[in-house]
Amino acid sequence: MSPQEKDLYKFILIIAVVLGIIIAYFIFSIIRQQRRTLSLNQEKILAEITTLENERRRIASDLHDEIGPLLSAVKLQINSVESEDSNDKMLIDKSSSQIDEIISKMREISNNLMPNTLVRKGLVSALEEFTGTLNKTNQLRINFSADPEVKLSKEKEVNIYRMVQEIIHNTIKHAKATELNIRLQTKDNDLILITEDNGIGFNFDTRLKENSGLGLRNLSSRTEIMGGTHHFYSQPGKGTKYVFELPLG
Amino acid sequence: MDKAFLFSLSVLIPAVIGLIRFRHVDDSYRIFIVFLWLGFIAEIANRLLIVTMKTNAPSWNIYNVLEFLILMTLFRKWQVWKGRERWYLPFLIFSLLIWIADVFIFGNIKQFNSYFGIYYCFIIVMFAITNLNKQITTEKGDIIRSPQFIICIGLTIFFTYRLFVEVSLMPVFSISRDFFQRVFDIQVYVNLLVNLIYAIAILCLPRKRIYINSF
Numbered sequence: 001m002s003p004q005e006k007d008l009y010k011f012i013l014i015i016a017v018v019l020g021i022i023i024a025y026f027i028f029s030i031i032r033q034q035r036r037t038l039s040l041n042q043e044k045i046l047a048e049i050t051t052l053e054n055e056r057r058r059i060a061s062d063l064h065d066e067i068g069p070l071l072s073a074v075k076l077q078i079n080s081v082e083s084e085d086s087n088d089k090m091l092i093d094k095s096s097s098q099i100d101e102i103i104s105k106m107r108e109i110s111n112n113l114m115p116n117t118l119v120r121k122g123l124v125s126a127l128e129e130f131t132g133t134l135n136k137t138n139q140l141r142i143n144f145s146a147d148p149e150v151k152l153s154k155e156k157e158v159n160i161y162r163m164v165q166e167i168i169h170n171t172i173k174h175a176k177a178t179e180l181n182i183r184l185q186t187k188d189n190d191l192i193l194i195t196e197d198n199g200i201g202f203n204f205d206t207r208l209k210e211n212s213g214l215g216l217r218n219l220s221s222r223t224e225i226m227g228g229t230h231h232f233y234s235q236p237g238k239g240t241k242y243v244f245e246l247p248l249g
Numbered sequence: 250m251d252k253a254f255l256f257s258l259s260v261l262i263p264a265v266i267g268l269i270r271f272r273h274v275d276d277s278y279r280i281f282i283v284f285l286w287l288g289f290i291a292e293i294a295n296r297l298l299i300v301t302m303k304t305n306a307p308s309w310n311i312y313n314v315l316e317f318l319i320l321m322t323l324f325r326k327w328q329v330w331k332g333r334e335r336w337y338l339p340f341l342i343f344s345l346l347i348w349i350a351d352v353f354i355f356g357n358i359k360q361f362n363s364y365f366g367i368y369y370c371f372i373i374v375m376f377a378i379t380n381l382n383k384q385i386t387t388e389k390g391d392i393i394r395s396p397q398f399i400i401c402i403g404l405t406i407f408f409t410y411r412l413f414v415e416v417s418l419m420p421v422f423s424i425s426r427d428f429f430q431r432v433f434d435i436q437v438y439v440n441l442l443v444n445l446i447y448a449i450a451i452l453c454l455p456r457k458r459i460y461i462n463s464f
């Protein structure tokens with residue numbers, strides 16, 4: 001190498017090092033930015049879901065605790081009316097049975113908003129009850145089983161309950177399945193939720209993008225705020241399988 | 250065996266791991282594994298041509314365009330073209346025209362032509378950076394374990410340096426053999442580093458889990 005080339009070579013080496021530093025900083029800043037975005041996003045979803053569930057709980061308990069007693073009082077009053085007229089009697093009977101209907105509809109609505117069993121007895125009982133009622137009325141056969149030692153915080157129980165609810169609704173609505181298996185189990189420090197149907201299946205990624213439904217999106221969001229991961233195994237014609245791994249701690 | 254050749258064989262590390270995992274990974278990563286093997290085959294072809302024809306320019310020229318095409322397919326799979334899909338084909342044709350012009354019209358296949366090389370290094374760095382930025386908002390897990398992220402970092406590093414070396418050695422400057430060799434060595438070391446980065450990416454590829462329903 002001539003002296004000029006030596007100088008030029010040094011110069012090139014220096015540029016190469018500077019280039020390396022710039023690239024390193026670039027990578028570092030991307031990693032930092034992604035972490036920020038991720039935690040910001042999670043806080044946002046968490047806030048949304050917490051607001052949603054609080055609101056549901058409030059409406060459910062207002063309906064149940066305030067309208068419920070009022071209706072019962074009305075019913076009592078109507079039944080205490082005494083009349084000899086057969087027309088009046090018929091009217092009283094009719095009103096009374098309509099009020100019964102209102103009460104049971106209201107219970108149903110309140111229960112859908114925030115299941116009583118979920119609050120009182122926990123996730124497993126609530127899901128047993130939910131699948132039990134559906135099995136009585138639906139074509140779809142739902143097999144639910146859970147490890148006895150599943151123990152969770154209240155927030156997580158609500159989240160998982162909603163997720164299972166959405167999966168069941170989707171299976172009834174879209175899957176054309178005859179059977180749905182749902183299993184809750186603990187493995188090491190994770191809770192694992194596996195659901196599997198024998199329906200028509202679908203392509204999760206493309207459906208998530210083109211579909212306006214909120215169900216699948218909510219499944220992802222709720223998994224995300226619990227710090228868990230999900231896997232979907234579904235192909236058109238081969239049924240749908242979900243596996244959720246949710247940290248217990 | 251010289252250092253450049255020995256170092257370039259490091260591509261075998263990610264390529265072999267990739268081959269072992271080939272059946273269990275996503276389509277887009279299979280393209281990447283093919284890309285690694287193409288790199289290895291090109292190294293061997295270069296060697297053979299140097300021995301037989303005293304120059305590896307023909308295989309180098311052909312490898313450039315193949316590598317470009319395969320990386321473009323990869324980026325398309327990663328949806329870098331999303332929303333601009335109709336520009337993909339015109340872009341490919343335009344790039345091929347540059348290659349043809351560079352290799353057959355202004356240059357010739359038996360020499361090292363650098364214009365297409367500079368063009369495509371530049372394009373690949375652009376795409377890799379675009380994809381890195383996309384990952385900031387779409388990646389839901391730990392980004393440093395995301396294979397797409399690691400691969401794009403590897404591509405960015407490699408092609409930035411290659412661009413740099415290629416520009417420094419442009420035929421417009423008259424340079425000595427020794428100078429050429431030394432500057433070229435920068436790329437040789439970067440190549441080794443990047444192959445190790447690729448190996449990490451391949452190891453990070455998500456493995457398909459199998460759960461057996463117990464009822």
Ligand SMILES: Nc1ncnc2c1ncn2[C@@H]1O[C@H](COP(=O)(O)OP(=O)(O)OP(=O)(O)O)[C@@H](O)[C@H]1O
Binds near residue numbers: 171211212217
């Ligand atoms: N188990 C399943 N089997 C077959 N297809 C399904 C299944 N689950 C979901 N899908 C498909 O995925 C699409 C999206 O589901 P998603 O729950 O997001 O929306 P939705 O059920 O249509 O509306 P929403 O849940 O907001 O009431 C559905 O329209 C359906 O085509």
Ligand SMILES: [Mg+2]
Binds near residue numbers: 169213
């Ligand atoms: Mg739905």
